[in-house]
Amino acid sequence: MSTLNSRYDVIIVGAGPIGIYASTRLAEAGFSVLVIEEDAQIGKPRFCTGLISKEAFDQFPLPEGAIEEEFSSATIFSPSGLKLRLKSKGPVYATDRTAFDQGLYHRARESGVKFLLNCRCLALKVNNDFAEARVAMEALERTIKADAIILATGIKYNLHKFVGLTLPPGFLDCSQVQTAGRPMEGIEIYLGNSIAPRSFAWVVPLKKNELRIGMSTYQNSVSFLKALLKKLSLKGDFNIMRRPIPLGTIKNTYTDRVLVVGDAAGQVKPTTGGGIYFGLLCADLAAKTIIDAFKAGDFSVNR
Template sequence: MKERYDVIVVGAGPAGSIAAKTAAEKGLDVLLIEKRQEIGAPVRCAEGVSKEFLRKHVEIDKRWVCADVNGSRVYAPDGTKVEMAEKLSGKEVGFVLERKIFDRALAELAAKAGAEVRVRTRATGLVLEDGFVKGIRLMHLGKEYEVRADIIIGADGVESKVGRWAGIDTSLKPADIETCVQYLVAGVDIDQECCEFYLGNEIAPGGYVWVFPKGEGKANVGIGILGSKGGKFKPRPVDYLNKFVEKHFPEGKIVEMVFGGVPVSGNIEKFTANGLMLIGDAARQADPITGGGILNGMDAGKMAGEAAYKAISAGDVSEEKLEELYEKRWKTGIGKKIDTNLIVKNCFVSLSDEDLNSLAHSVEDVKFESMRLLDLLYALFKANRKLLWELHVLFKDIAVEAAKNRL
């Protein structure tokens, strides 16, 4: 391992690998590190992504696509089914990936672009001098290293330490995080071309259960529960999931199990510092409604890689420069959508099962194939103004956007 690089990326998930790839393609000397011995494992998400958004970043390789889905079904607590076409289903519906292969492929793309990739390499601290991040302390195969760099990019997930070491407040309240459990279940008879979502406070308080096909009679069956909905004397997420699996897939066989946390807090106040940027779950860039973060992380990784090149080329890696090149770009684009979705999330998690049933009944006859997400939200608001009054702050924007979409 060299003593100096232009950029060091901490974390080889989709966000980190795209950041490393982008920076290396620009000609920067890049080190990408991953604390685990195997990139992509353990899997800690439902593995669903939008085909359209994924194609923005990579050429699709069938080796890491388990299922090609064309829509989704959302079930209200009383069983009312709302069917949505793929384009309306959001960034989490389209392809169901094999993340173990997908993440490794992205790291390989970063390596082909010129980045040096090191696994079993853990960040243990930052090198701070005169208010700037000047490098990082690493542990690799039992040996300690101090490696210098112009810019550190933290892509170390929801439990990120890199941001905290730089003085960035990445703390999460219980209402800001979903506690998740997922099983890979074999021997299930499901529609392999559709993702399913189940809502209800008796099913998944403040969250939902998902069923994503994985091909060959397998499915990812998982649950996310809002931290503020749990408690010492309440069932655990795994208890809710076991109850769901026993009811819906009594003959299914659980062959894998993963646990994790997903940030649903919306944009944090800062995710840049002198010589440092945070991306992906480390920057809390997941969708507050769905918890999906793969594509947002990849978008952020690309922005951060480009910002690193421009800042280093200008000889200015200050917080002000990185904020200008990366943070403001994010917050005026994707960040605005995240702010909107946070308002929607906070409204919906307060609804009772009767409220959710009422919403589902109000759109049973809507033709979703011809609608977009904002059109759906607008239709729900019009039919349930009293119930969804908290969304009135979005009313003008939704109405204007919906009108544009109909033109």
């Protein structure tokens, strides 16, 4: 950490796609930006269905090289076994989330963003004239100052309490696996309390007959996913990944000198729980808010 500055214009905690995109917007506007990420590699571990609309690619400069498949329809299976095929107004892309995140990362670095990987942010503190982040890398700890901080920590909320912010009102339990499977024409959606209680399950076909299969429920998603895999006649030693999805936004997504974006703020699509498009929209707004705060010389909530 010896090459780090002691102060930046903006610190962003979290190097997922939302945090990285916000960092690029700010760096391109001429600000010094440091991104702190606790994982050692960008885009790993990954947990995301990776479905992103064409609208998002049209609206934001996203890495098109991360696109794996394109879909224009989905088949919905009802609890009684009826099938309904729906066509979308525009294509939806299945992406390789590791490649997606790394593409955003390379653009951010080219824009001048500094990254501190394999580094934990331990605490935040807001003062009258600056905010500060206490960070740890291996056995070393230090404090870094900034005029503003963006929390883009995904589903990790341990820093919220330091600045008086709350958690989302609830969570869905989500599990997913990627495995070899059968050829499919498009996305499949499964409904019913016997499959995914009060929510839904999905099957997304990828290249080489790979399938991305997952579901969200209010509890026990791993058990229900295993039952779905059996129903689909899929066998193997599955590497099931599990994580919560926020249900609803936090009460306030801001305080003096601090903004929260993405899953960390509960900014996800209310129908599917997807967070990339809404997160990018909110990252854009957060960057604009900080740019305006620098112009006004005022980072308080009362500006």
